[in-house]
Amino acid sequence: MKRWMPFEWIAASRFLLEGRLQTLFIIGGVAIGVGVIVFMAGMLSSLEANFIRRVLTSQPHIQLVVPDQVARPLRNGGGVIEDATIQRPAQRIIPMNQWPKIRDQMLAMPGITGVSPTLSGSALVARGEANRAINLVGVDPATYFGIVPIPDYIVAGEARLTSEDIIIGTELAKTLGATVGDKLGVSVVSGRNRVLTIAGIVDLGNKGTNLRNTYVALRTAQSLEGMIGGVTTIDLTVADVWDAEIIAQQIAAMTDIEADSWIATNAQFYSGIKAQIMGNTMIRVFVALSVAFGIAAVLVVSVIQRSREIGILRAMGTSRGQILRVFLIQGGLLGFLGSLFGALMGAAGIIEYHAYTMQPDGTELFPLVLDRWLFIDTALLATLTGLLAALAPAVRAARLDPVVAIRG
Amino acid sequence: MASPVLRLEKVCKSYNIGQPSEVEVLHDIDLILERDDFLALMGPSGSGKSTLLNIIGLLDRPTSGRLFINGQDTAALSDAELTHLRGHTIGFVFQYHNLISAFSARENVEMPLLVDRTFLSPAITARASALLARVGLERVMNNLAMNLSGGQQQRAAVARALAMSPDLVLADEPTGNLDTKSADSVFELLREVNRDSHTTFLIVTHNVDLARRCDRIVEVVDGRIEA
Ligand SMILES: Nc1ncnc2c1ncn2[C@@H]1O[C@H](COP(=O)(O)OP(=O)(O)OP(=O)(O)O)[C@@H](O)[C@H]1O
Numbered sequence: 001m002k003r004w005m006p007f008e009w010i011a012a013s014r015f016l017l018e019g020r021l022q023t024l025f026i027i028g029g030v031a032i033g034v035g036v037i038v039f040m041a042g043m044l045s046s047l048e049a050n051f052i053r054r055v056l057t058s059q060p061h062i063q064l065v066v067p068d069q070v071a072r073p074l075r076n077g078g079g080v081i082e083d084a085t086i087q088r089p090a091q092r093i094i095p096m097n098q099w100p101k102i103r104d105q106m107l108a109m110p111g112i113t114g115v116s117p118t119l120s121g122s123a124l125v126a127r128g129e130a131n132r133a134i135n136l137v138g139v140d141p142a143t144y145f146g147i148v149p150i151p152d153y154i155v156a157g158e159a160r161l162t163s164e165d166i167i168i169g170t171e172l173a174k175t176l177g178a179t180v181g182d183k184l185g186v187s188v189v190s191g192r193n194r195v196l197t198i199a200g201i202v203d204l205g206n207k208g209t210n211l212r213n214t215y216v217a218l219r220t221a222q223s224l225e226g227m228i229g230g231v232t233t234i235d236l237t238v239a240d241v242w243d244a245e246i247i248a249q250q251i252a253a254m255t256d257i258e259a260d261s262w263i264a265t266n267a268q269f270y271s272g273i274k275a276q277i278m279g280n281t282m283i284r285v286f287v288a289l290s291v292a293f294g295i296a297a298v299l300v301v302s303v304i305q306r307s308r309e310i311g312i313l314r315a316m317g318t319s320r321g322q323i324l325r326v327f328l329i330q331g332g333l334l335g336f337l338g339s340l341f342g343a344l345m346g347a348a349g350i351i352e353y354h355a356y357t358m359q360p361d362g363t364e365l366f367p368l369v370l371d372r373w374l375f376i377d378t379a380l381l382a383t384l385t386g387l388l389a390a391l392a393p394a395v396r397a398a399r400l401d402p403v404v405a406i407r408g
Numbered sequence: 409m410a411s412p413v414l415r416l417e418k419v420c421k422s423y424n425i426g427q428p429s430e431v432e433v434l435h436d437i438d439l440i441l442e443r444d445d446f447l448a449l450m451g452p453s454g455s456g457k458s459t460l461l462n463i464i465g466l467l468d469r470p471t472s473g474r475l476f477i478n479g480q481d482t483a484a485l486s487d488a489e490l491t492h493l494r495g496h497t498i499g500f501v502f503q504y505h506n507l508i509s510a511f512s513a514r515e516n517v518e519m520p521l522l523v524d525r526t527f528l529s530p531a532i533t534a535r536a537s538a539l540l541a542r543v544g545l546e547r548v549m550n551n552l553a554m555n556l557s558g559g560q561q562q563r564a565a566v567a568r569a570l571a572m573s574p575d576l577v578l579a580d581e582p583t584g585n586l587d588t589k590s591a592d593s594v595f596e597l598l599r600e601v602n603r604d605s606h607t608t609f610l611i612v613t614h615n616v617d618l619a620r621r622c623d624r625i626v627e628v629v630d631g632r633i634e635a
């Protein structure tokens with residue numbers, strides 16, 4: 001017997017060791033349950049990470065824009081609508097009024113970690129015969145790269161944005177047959193144009209975005225669009241991406257600016273993920289329940305088998321509390337040990353599945369996310385479940401009348 | 409004068425109180441055990457010997473009457489206090505399956521000390537080893553309980569009953585499951601311990617030969633003590 005272990009732990013571990021097969025089976029049962037939870041949760045995190053990665057690589061968490069110009073229906077004095085058919089006017093590039101004030105407000109708001117004013121509008125790029133409509137985004141690299149980390153996605157050249165530079169997506173580069181160092185002619189609706197040099201080619205993980213989005217220095221965009229000192233949007237990042245919608249609503253309530261969170265603009269994806277999380281939680285609860293019943297069943301049997309020994313322990317001065325703890329510890333140990341093996345099984349499952357779904361070109365289908373909190377949480381949950389499951393059998397053991405138990 | 413180790417005053421015990429099947433199993437039992445006593449409790453089956461032993465051992469409470477251990481009235485003690493008093497003053501030897509099978513002979517003897525002190529110490533291990541040597545089990549000390557013979561198990565049980573240096577050892581047919589030779593030697597062991605350590609013994613037995621070797625014989629018939 002170990003000197004550093006108190007009586008309750010010695011008795012609990014010996015009882016578990018003695019009931020070899022029972023112990024092994026229930027630990028196996030717990031491990032399978034925990035393995036499923038870990039695998040599912042790991043897959044969900046991977047899915048979530050994959051989705052967030054796809055959506056948020058090229059998109060800020062929240063984008064502040066000037067509200068659409070909506071033509072108001074003509075009203076007669078009495079509120080009768082004269083002509084209810086409203087034609088939406090063509091959307092022009094509308095500068096944001098007093099944007100420095102809004103920017104400062106955003107900088108002061110809790111939960112917001114990055115603020116970058118940008119100017120975005122449409123333009124036409126031309127290289128030789130080829131030309132293409134694009135979305136021209138004028139950014140301040142210092143702040144914008146903190147929101148969309150363009151430098152991380154550069155596949156050729158560098159993320160340099162002097163007034164003569166342009167960064168384009170891989171698809172556009174392919175379409176135009178352009179490479180780093182080539183000159184592109186960029187013109188806007190008003191007829192203003194400029195020749196810019198491709199400084200870098202970026203892969204934002206999405207074909208459409210790689211074709212459409214181009215990045216220039218804010219000043220370059222301002223002079224092209226004829227909006228010196230103006231911006232059209234303010235891009236934001238928040239500390240917790242899942243808070244984006246709440247913060248967007250706060251901003252909308254605070255200012256007369258429209259605030260679009262990534263959650264709102266990707267509502268379908270988002271509700272898909274939410275449904276997955278719900279389903280996952282349900283599975284977790286039911287697996288925990290079945291684990292609890294399994295542990296309780298094994299311990300109830302163990303209490304019955306050990307009645308006489310419990311009686312003898314009571315006769316030699318063991319208190320009810322000590323007996324209670326001996327069985328609670330057994331429950332906790334079963335949950336904990338099961339969760340250790342289960343976590344290993346679940347993690348192995350995810351790693352195996354990740355390798356299995358690796359695409360022929362060596363790129364992964366989804367990122368491998370193994371959060372250590374998943375393991376810590378699961379181990380805690382399983383241990384707690386074991387303790388709770390052990391409660392009824394342990395109380396039963398503690399309440400045994402030693403006279404009856406010893407008589408057998 | 410020091411109080412007797414045990415004093416019973418008009419102890420009664422009824423089962424199934426308040427039900428149609430209510431029975432009084434023990435009637436007005438008076439009994440005194442002095443230090444050093446070596447007493448045999450005899451009587452026909454069902455006469456109430458085990459019931460009496462359980463009450464004396466603080467495993468059960470009398471329905472009425474008083475029970476003093478070393479002069480202390482036990483009626484007012486809580487369940488937890490009774491458990492503590494039991495652990496420190498009373499040792500038990502039962503008829504069979506005395507040992508906890510998950511532990512070795514030595515660990516079984518260490519158990520009452522471990523329960524009391526929570527942690528094991530070299531002193532506890534040394535005491536258990538000495539006690540096992542005393543009962544002649546030094547060579548099988550580390551065997552698991554279930555690998556000991558019936559006689560060896562009873563000897564280990566005696567060693568365990570002595571672990572906390574109790575004032576009183578209660579033995580309910582300690583030799584009931586043994587052959588004559590083993591029964592004789594286990595009984596002789598109890599006698600020796602009584603002589604050497606002045607521990608009081610109360611032994612339930614059906615064996616007249618063994619009972620004759622005790623200092624006193626008390627007979628229970630139909631829940632009453634016969635003179
Ligand atoms: N829990 C109980 N409920 C009802 N009656 C009981 C209970 N326990 C014991 N009895 C009764 O009490 C009487 C005394 O039983 P006890 O076990 O004390 O006898 P004993 O003298 O030890 O017998 P034996 O020599 O067979 O061991 C018996 O008639 C028994 O049926």
Ligand SMILES: [Mg+2]
Nearest residue numbers: 457458459580
């Ligand atoms: Mg009996």
